[in-house]
Amino acid sequence: MSRAxxxxxxxxxxxxxxxxxxxxxxxxxxxxxxxxxxxxGLRALLGSAEGVEVVGEADSGEEAVxxxxxxxxxxxxxxLQLGAGMDGVEATRRITAGSQGAVHVLVLTTYDxxxxxxxxxEAGATGYLLKAERPEELFTAIHxxxxxxxxxxxxxxxxxxxxxxxxxxxxxxxxxxxLGQLARGLTNRDIAKALFLSEATxxxxxxxxxxxxxxxxxxxxxxxAKEQRLLP
Numbered sequence: 306m307s308r309a310x311x312x313x314x315x316x317x318x319x320x321x322x323x324x325x326x327x328x329x330x331x332x333x334x335x336x337x338x339x340x341x342x343x344x345x346g347l348r349a350l351l352g353s354a355e356g357v358e359v360v361g362e363a364d365s366g367e368e369a370v371x372x373x374x375x376x377x378x379x380x381x382x383x384x385l386q387l388g389a390g391m392d393g394v395e396a397t398r399r400i401t402a403g404s405q406g407a408v409h410v411l412v413l414t415t416y417d418x419x420x421x422x423x424x425x426x427e428a429g430a431t432g433y434l435l436k437a438e439r440p441e442e443l444f445t446a447i448h449x450x451x452x453x454x455x456x457x458x459x460x461x462x463x464x465x466x467x468x469x470x471x472x473x474x475x476x477x478x479x480x481x482x483x484l485g486q487l488a489r490g491l492t493n494r495d496i497a498k499a500l501f502l503s504e505a506t507x508x509x510x511x512x513x514x515x516x517x518x519x520x521x522x523x524x525x526x527x528x529x530a531k532e533q534r535l536l537p
Contacts, residue, residue, distance in 0.1 A: 331358040332451040333378040337369035337396065338413075339387045347382070354444045366391030373400045373408050379451040383430070385414040385421055394424045401429030411450040413443070417460055419468055419519025420529040427532070432456035468519075476517060476535065483510045488527045488536050 334357055338344050344362050351357050361376050363369035366387050373381055381400055385393035397410045409431040414421070417435055425433055431450045434443060435458040446456040457465065476484065479500075486496040493511070497504045515521055518529045530536050 329356060331356045332380055332447055333358055333360045333376070334447065335359075335361040335363060335369065335372050335376060335378045335381045337363040337366070337381055337387070337393070338384040339364050343384075350440055350443075351447075354440075354447070357444065357447055366393060366396030369396045370399045370403070374403055377404065378408060380431075380447055381408060381410045382447070383410050383412050385412060385416055385425065394421075394428045397425060397430050398428040406453075409450045409453060411446055411456070417458075417464065418521065418525070419464055420525055422461055422464060423468075423519070424529070424532050433461050434458050435460065476514065480510055480514050480517075481535065483507060484514055484526065484530050485536055487511075487514075487523055488530065 334351065336344050336347055336359060338347070341364070344364070348359050348362070351359055360378055361372045363372050364387075367390055369381060369383065370391070372378075381397075383393045383397055387393055387396070391399075393412065393414070397412070400408055400410055410429065411432045411434060412425045412430045413434050413436060415436050422433055431453065432446050432455055434446050434456065438446075438458055442458075449456045482500055483496055486499055491499065493504050493507045496502070497507045500507075511523075511526075514526055518526050518533075520526050520529055527536075
């Protein structure tokens with residue numbers, strides 16, 4: 306007599322062990338600031354941030370451009386004012402153009418004038434943050450920049466929205482004339498003589514020019530005028 310075959314359900318299939326999620330790669334970051342103490346503070350701060358790795362430091366715009374090309378980081382944390390030589394805006398422009406968007410620039414600065422914000426964004430900056438922000442905001446902005454998402458400090462976003470809602474009026478012909486003389490490095494007295502005006506009139510026009518361009522210095526007015534092609 307043959308042995309009976311076993312009957313009934315064979316039982317549940319063994320459940321495979323859950324696969325551990327892959328650990329995300331840290332954001333590779335280059336610091337650019339012309340103050341060694343600031344760079345040291347940022348490096349120490351970012352050392353406590355999860356998922357961020359500082360792979361290089363630059364103390365000038367030229368060095369930041371070179372490091373970005375060599376290391377191809379995810380993010381360059383860029384100051385705007387870098388002393389003599391290339392400023393942060395020009396460095397941003399060269400980095401974003403040279404990497405074809407592979408390297409994102411996050412501006413971290415104390416300057417929040419309309420002119421600085423506009424120039425940085427037009428140069429290709431992914432985000433614009435003020436140094437007064439909390440560390441957590443900086444960490445979030447770095448990860449957002451690495452992903453190509455725009456982050457603006459609240460005061461910066463407010464200025465951008467205000468400017469979009471109430472664009473400044475254009476320069477008058479006389480203001481353009483004065484701006485042209487300003488770009489030549491002339492003093493108020495020299496501008497007054499060249500345009501047959503009083504110095505008081507020149508000062509009044511300069512105040513209006515500064516307001517329309519969103520700057521508060523002569524050099525800032527000239528820089529914005531060149532950026533916006535307001536000079537012949």
